[in-house]
Amino acid sequence: MRSVHVVGVGYTRVGEHWGDSLTELMAEASLAAIEDAGVERVDGIYVASTFCEVTNNQAGISALVAEALGLRSVYGVRVEGGESSGLMALMEAYAAVASGLVDFALVVGGEKLSDLLPDEFNSVHSMTLPYDSMGYAGVTPASIAALLYKTYLERYEVPQEFVAQFPVLMHNNAEGVSHAQFPFKVKLEDVLGSPEVAPPLRRLECSAPCDGAAAVVLASDDSQTRRLSGQAVRIGGISIRTDYVSPFDREDPLFMTSVALSVDEALLRSGISRSELNVLEVHDSFSILAPLILESGGFSSRSESGPDVKSGKYSLGGELPINTFGGLKARGHPIGATALYQVAEVYLQLTGRAGKKQVDRTKAGAIISVSGFGTIAGTAVMLSGEMG
Amino acid sequence: MRFNFRPQNHWRFKRFRYRTEVLRCANCGTVNVTTRPVCRRCRSRNLQREELPERGRLVAFTTVKSPTEEHKELAPYIVGLVEFEDGTRIVTQITDADPEDLKTGMIVERVLRKITHDGDAGIIIYGFKFRPPIT
Numbered sequence: 039m040r041s042v043h044v045v046g047v048g049y050t051r052v053g054e055h056w057g058d059s060l061t062e063l064m065a066e067a068s069l070a071a072i073e074d075a076g077v078e079r080v081d082g083i084y085v086a087s088t089f090c091e092v093t094n095n096q097a098g099i100s101a102l103v104a105e106a107l108g109l110r111s112v113y114g115v116r117v118e119g120g121e122s123s124g125l126m127a128l129m130e131a132y133a134a135v136a137s138g139l140v141d142f143a144l145v146v147g148g149e150k151l152s153d154l155l156p157d158e159f160n161s162v163h164s165m166t167l168p169y170d171s172m173g174y175a176g177v178t179p180a181s182i183a184a185l186l187y188k189t190y191l192e193r194y195e196v197p198q199e200f201v202a203q204f205p206v207l208m209h210n211n212a213e214g215v216s217h218a219q220f221p222f223k224v225k226l227e228d229v230l231g232s233p234e235v236a237p238p239l240r241r242l243e244c245s246a247p248c249d250g251a252a253a254v255v256l257a258s259d260d261s262q263t264r265r266l267s268g269q270a271v272r273i274g275g276i277s278i279r280t281d282y283v284s285p286f287d288r289e290d291p292l293f294m295t296s297v298a299l300s301v302d303e304a305l306l307r308s309g310i311s312r313s314e315l316n317v318l319e320v321h322d323s324f325s326i327l328a329p330l331i332l333e334s335g336g337f338s339s340r341s342e343s344g345p346d347v348k349s350g351k352y353s354l355g356g357e358l359p360i361n362t363f364g365g366l367k368a369r370g371h372p373i374g375a376t377a378l379y380q381v382a383e384v385y386l387q388l389t390g391r392a393g394k395k396q397v398d399r400t401k402a403g404a405i406i407s408v409s410g411f412g413t414i415a416g417t418a419v420m421l422s423g424e425m426g
Numbered sequence: 427m428r429f430n431f432r433p434q435n436h437w438r439f440k441r442f443r444y445r446t447e448v449l450r451c452a453n454c455g456t457v458n459v460t461t462r463p464v465c466r467r468c469r470s471r472n473l474q475r476e477e478l479p480e481r482g483r484l485v486a487f488t489t490v491k492s493p494t495e496e497h498k499e500l501a502p503y504i505v506g507l508v509e510f511e512d513g514t515r516i517v518t519q520i521t522d523a524d525p526e527d528l529k530t531g532m533i534v535e536r537v538l539r540k541i542t543h544d545g546d547a548g549i550i551i552y553g554f555k556f557r558p559p560i561t
Contacts, residue, residue, distance in 0.1 A: 161494040170439055171459050174430070175541055175553060176490065176497035177517050181505040184488035185517070192486075192530075236488040236505070237525075282466065284459075286507060286515040 039136040040258040043270040044420065046075025047382035049252035052219040052370030054152040060087065060094050063251035064148035065106035067375075071253035072107075072144065077263050080255070082140040083107075083114040086127035086147035087374040089162050090116075093150050103146060113140070120166045120409030121323065122278065123147060124252070124377030125416045129276045131256050141261045147375035148251035159247045163373075166410040168283040180244060182411055183324035184236035186285060190292055190326060191238065193341075198238055200344030202229045204328040205242050205367045207347060211354060212364025214394060217379075219248050219370030229325075243325035243367075250372030252379040271388045271420050274402075275307025278416030285411045294412030297334040301406065304417035310402055312336060315419075317387045317403040318358055319380035322365045331406055332360075335417075354397060362387060362395045380405035381418065388422040430496070431544035436551050441475070443553035446516070446536060449473040457514040478516070480536045481559065482508040485515065489525055496542045508534060508556055522557040535559045 048070025050063050058066075064085065072080065085100045096102065100114030119126035124147035131143035151159055160180075164173045167182065187201060194200075206226050212218040224242060232242040256273070257263050263270075277300040285291040305311060318337065322328040329343040337358060338346045346352060352360045363369045363383045366376060384403035386392040401422045408415045429435070441447035442459065449458040453470035457478075464471050487506035490497075497503065504520040506528075520528065521539055534556040543550040 155495075157493055157495040157498045160492060161496060164494050168460070171442065172517055173494075174436075174439075174443075174551070175517075175519055175555075176494060176500065176503060177505055177519075178490055178492070178494060180492060181488050181490050182517070185486045185505070185507050188486045188488065233491075234489070235492045236490055239488070284515075284517065286517065287459075287466075 040138060040260055042132050042135045042256055042258055042273045044254050044273065044381065044385050045077065045257045045263050045270050046071050046255040047253065047385050048074055049217055049379055049382055050250055051217045052248050052250035052372055055249040060090060060096070060148050060150040061099070061102045061106050063150070063249060064103050064146045064253070067148070067251035067253040068103065068107055068144055068146045071255050075255035075257070075263060077142050077255055077257065080109060080112060080142050080144045082131065082134055082143045083109065083112055084127040084131040084143060084145045085114065085116040086123035086378065087116060087149060088118055088120060088123045089149060089165070089373065092162055093154065119414055121321070121373050122377060122407040122409040122414045122416050123374040125276070125405070125407040125418060126278060128254070128377065128381060128418060129278055129416070132273055132276055135256050135258050141258060143256040144253060145256065145378060146251060146253035147378040149372040149374045150249045151247040151372065152249050154247060172284070178236070180236045180239055180324065182285065183326050184239040186291060186330065186411065187238050187326040190329070193292065196341065196344055198230065199226055201325050201329060202226060202243060203344070203347055204322060204325045205229050207353065208322060208361055208365045208367040211362055211395065212368030215363045215369060218364045218368055219246065220364070220368045239324060245323045245366040245371035248370045248372050250370055250375050250379070252375045252382050254378055254381050254385065268423060269389050271385050271422060274310065274419040274421045275304045276416065276418045277303035277307065278414065280414050281412050283410065283413045292330060294330060294334040294408070294415055296412045296415035297331055297406060297408065298336065300415050300417040301335040304404065304419045308419040308421065310419065314402050315358060315404050316400040317362060317384060317397050318360045319384060319405040320360050320365065321406055321408040322361065322367050323371050327408060331408060335406060354395060359397050362392065362397060377405060377407040380407065381420070384420050388420060431548050433549055444538060446478040446554055447475055448478055450476045457512070459516065478514060479510050481533055482510045482556070484520070484528060484530060484532050484534045485509045486530060487520055487525070487528055504528070506534070506556065519555040520557065521555040527558060533559055
């Protein structure tokens with residue numbers, strides 16, 4: 039297999055883009071990534087969009103993106119894997135570049151959700167749950183998050199702020215980030231005082247509907263691009279796993295086996311250990327998912343992620359900063375694009391382009407993407423030139 | 427979403443939705459909620475229909491204050507996790523109760539209720555919910 043590098047990234051601001059179509063957003067992000075990479079051609083386009091049939095009445099969207107980019111006749115495919123669609127598209131492109139099928143791959147994710155009313159968004163978001171046994175009866179992702187949240191607080195006998203401090207950390211990190219949906223700080227009392235969505239879960243513990251698109255360009259080390267002279271970040275390994283669709287059918291609903299297996303496998307494929315990671319992106323679509331991911335992934339002991347946040351372990355400047363641009367809560371969660379924002383942000387960290395959010399001496403980073411409370415979860419490990 | 431209300435899309439799940447009929451694996455004992463050809467745990471084809479007990483224990487519950495489009499008329503409504511004697515767990519609506527009436531660990535019983543409907547002229551979807559028992 040050839041080694042595969044991220045050689046350029048691009049993205050739109052996350053938020054409400056009333057005037058732009060889904061295809062336009064993805065084209066904007068793609069052009070920015072292609073320009074950033076300095077490549078002269080793209081051989082394959084990998085598009086991630088989770089809900090474009092429903093929100094935009096559009097199937098076969100890879101051809102629309104290709105046309106919008108002026109890339110007539112190029113190979114194009116769309117990948118859908120719930121909230122992990124972006125990571126799945128990355129893995130497909132990675133495999134194609136590694137095998138030699140494609141030299142330069144464009145991976146772009148986009149979602150358009152701000153046109154929906156809140157209850158319509160909930161219906162669409164509920165598609166990431168098993169519809170035939172849950173969704174049809176009005177079970178929402180927020181209600182599953184709430185049941186897991188209650189189970190967590192009761193089992194470990196910890197107060198709600200153990201979990202509710204995660205959104206505070208995310209908003210701290212997003213402050214001043216130009217592409218973030220909510221680039222401002224919030225206080226713990228703001229989180230705990232925000233309206234209930236599904237108790238104990240509150241509004242400021244949930245990611246919000248939004249629009250956005252993010253893109254990355256992949257190239258092999260056989261390909262000559264200017265990025266490979268210094269601004270390339272090698273993808274050390276990717277792993278994606280599935281699990282039973284209901285968390286309550288698993289041995290322990292608070293342990294996501296798909297996260298644990300994918301973290302282990304991606305690290306193994308990269309030849310590095312957990313302790314060598316300098317920066318981590320976790321999928322905090324709901325506050326409770328951050329502790330569940332950190333504990334399932336082996337970054338905190340069970341029940342210890344709350345104290346670890348409090349001690350600063352996961353803050354900028356801490357031992358393992360997480361979600362340095364605000365994560366899903368504050369940078370935003372345009373579903374199919376989210377994992378590619380994560381990849382782009384780790385790329386910025388590893389190439390020293392993270393500005394005020396720059397973490398010192400970053401050599402290795404990882405992203406963890408989760409769909410449906412661990413129904414699907416994946417990890418990608420990224421290595422800077424020094425480790426690449 | 428638009429195509430959810432075709433009658434056959436509910437009719438085919440009637441055994442589960444009307445009386446919580448599931449598939450128990452005769453080989454390993456695992457309960458598989460939706461119909462399928464093999465057991466999700468051991469892949470045995472020897473799956474037998476079984477009705478879950480009418481009563482279970484409420485393990486956790488929450489109130490849905492931000493509902494889906496199909497269920498907004500009912501909001502706020504309660505969603506609970508119910509565990510049966512054998513350890514099988516399902517997520518279901520809890521009805522005929524306010525959150526103050528509910529306690530973790532209490533017994534709840536199955537009842538057939540309206541789930542949603544397709545506008546004023548379309549079909550009505552029925553299915554099970556759970557409620558505190560009528561003694």
